Amino acid sequence: MTEPAQTVPPPSGPPDPVALLGTLVAFDTVSDRSNLPLIDWAEAYCRGHGAAVERVPDPTGRKAALLVSVGPFETRPGYVLSGHSDVVPAEGQPWSSDPFALREAGGRLYGRGTSDMKGFLAVCLALLPEMVAADLATPIHLAISYDEEVGCLGVRPLIARMLERVPRPLGCFVGEPTGMDVVVGHKGKSAARLTFRGRASHSALAPQGVNAVEYAARFIEHVRLSAEAIARDGARDPLYDVPHT
Structure with missing residues (x-):
């Protein structure tokens, strides 16, 4: 784990979560683009508040995850606050304002990612100074991943690196939007990719070929019938x- 360094002076007062959210929303982190500008800013912010920070880059060098730790993280298991930095596209959608500029109207905050899930990250970052000042007995880790919206890709190397560097966490709080209710479980997901290969033939000699589309x-149809049986x-x-599954 990289040692904390005071690279950015902390602000004079407590951080404003709305201002932090505006900063995060302004980074265009749609999944097909680099998230490094956001990560650069977040890393400097967290170091400036005295947290330990480690960057976990992807193989291309265009993206990175961030592991931020507070408290005795090298010797004691702690809790993880998990959020992702990427957002879904905004092109071709009927936005009435710039989706990458936070706007307040009618007591609500509008911008791409305000709910899913830069709002959670903003709250965590706003509370970071309190975490550092609390002299925690149990550490807290803030895990900021990438490419969640395209398959939870960035959190996998982040978890692997975390398990190499700190004791296995006691639990994880994921900041996905749930209508402000606590969700205590997830049924999980299993995914597979299948390829069907046929054998080409002239339609006059159809029995000599294999139609991959038919198989x-x-x-x-087998999957559909299986799903109905499981539901029943x-x-x-x-x-x-x-x-049910």
């Missing part, structure tokens, strides 16, 4: 909106 259709006879948990 893909058979598989899709599989395990159930009524705490979920959809109580």
